[in-house]
Amino acid sequence: MSTQSSVVTSATELRAYAPTADLTVSPPPSRIERARPRTGTSPDNLRTEPGPIRFIIIALAVTFLSVFVVLPLVVVFASAFSKGIGAYLTALGEPEALAAIKLTLLVAAISVTLNLVFGIIAAWAIAKFDFTGKTFLITLIDLPFSVSPVISGLVFVLLFGAQGFFGTWLQANDIHILFAVPGIALATIFVTFPFVARALIPLMQEQGTQEEEAAISLGASGLQTFFRVTLPNIKWGLLYGVLLCNARAMGEFGAVSVVSGHIRGETNTMPLLVEILYNEYQFVASFAIASLLAMLALITLVVKTVLERRLDEGQEPSDH
């Protein structure tokens, strides 16, 4: 572990390492963009560069990926198991670690569920209806992607903090939002809102309203239409959005850090605990938790690949 402390020297740098789940969490590319290479020029047609240049480009890409993605992953697992598997399991069995895992799962469950519902509603509204302010709504959905997570967290501090907008009222009624589970959940919901909506909007826009209209004219009620026609048509896209939403919810650091208050055993999520343990020189414990997040990232990656394949199959034109 002597080399490792020279690699990582401060908490700020650790941030680049610790919430490894971030590896997979970028805004979902629009389905249309991803589908394009299937119909456009095939990669073979692009092989016009001479051999050496091609080699250099590929080598650069591979090196870059190794240094910035594979290496950190290896370091995380190597550090986690540096004192053997026994120490690793002990570290994960600590009450503080268990509390963090539980809290992370709880927050992820809450925010994924709510964002699932909000995401479907927002995507439905945007894809299937025309109304004034639609463009504004689309922009608004992307807002969490364009502001720094720390700012997102701060917004909730400004709203619910002791000096905040609702602060006095909350205190008078003894309601705890900040430095408690509701605050963490709110911040996470905010940060992860775009994933489901962004995965669904292009899909629903492409499918249009024809099948829904057919269902209604055949006598189906609104709910029957949704569960029998709309939902089955978007299920893979929905799973895709939920998967990314979940990965981000579990891995979120910045926004949660601001609203959590870092109360040990109570308001520390896994990414927060990784940082705390690391700052206390408990490297094995720190990286043991980080390894869980890294595994989540890897699983997410695999499932995502499978889902993308499903989505592309679902794209096959069905009525022309």
Added chain:
Amino acid sequence: MTIEVKNIVKKFGSFAALDNVDLKVDQGELLALLGPSGSGKTTLLRIIAGLDWPDAGEVLIDGENALARGASERHVGFVFQHYALFRHMTVFENVAFGLRVQPRAIRKDEATIRARVKELLDLVQLDWLSDRYPSQLSGGQRQRIALARALAIEPRILLLDEPFGALDAKVRKELRQWLRSLHNEIHVTSIFVTHDQEEALEVANRVVVMDKGRIEQIGSPGEVYDNPATAFVHGFIGESIVLPVDVSGGSVRLGGRPLNIAANGAASGASKLFVRRHDMQIGPAGSGSLEGAVRHVRSFGPIQRAEVALSGGEGKTIIEIDAPRDRELQAGEIVSLQPRRYRIFAAHD
């Protein structure tokens, strides 16, 4: 069941897609709605089905105000322009859909539903496809499944929006005969949209011709063809020769030269003379009111189609006429032409 549409107005912004449309469809009738693209055919069907709402007017289905009900309660079978089959369901489940979503109180048991679906698939002659998905069907097969699906709910009326629009000519022809005989069998009141005039004339009992959100004429196929009510209908149904003429005091002139035909009560002023291609009588030079040089002749089947450049008048007017083959025409020959049957409409459009 009858359908009655009264003074329907439908606007998209300030554009009137339907402008005071009035229509009555009788029990068991197969009515064709014919018109160019954008004339409001789909919009009218959607309003009858309850998928769109008019800005003004009434829709009565069997004498009952349909606008008081949503689409799911109207029991209207709708076959969409692009089929709109449920892509994640098999053919069987597509057809069964309308039966499965019925309120529990009247829903049939599984065995009855299966038997009914089988019966419908037999009717459209596609029972062997019941386990396929829509993406695995040809266009004509999808169309027939869409029809079976609409029929499953035993609709009070059936609306077909360009059901054969996306198919090739041969399949269209087969399907339209098939639809005709199917309608003879089940006799459900139906409206059938098309922009193909031949299709409308062949399939329907009555034809409604629409243009720019208005109904131009309603009549039997024979009536709209032989007695077009407006210039638009004459031009739209069947090929016509159109000549700009002047009517004054009962005489008709083309480019200043009098034509030997009666004005038939047409108002004085700039007008248009409409003649069907085969209604131009061809005679030796000097025998008719129009004269021209044959430029080109093509013969096929029982007719010969000749391109004739009319002489006189300003500029060169070239028309195409159909003549029987009993007298072979030669390119370069000067012939005279006399309209046998014709119509004169005011030239304001």
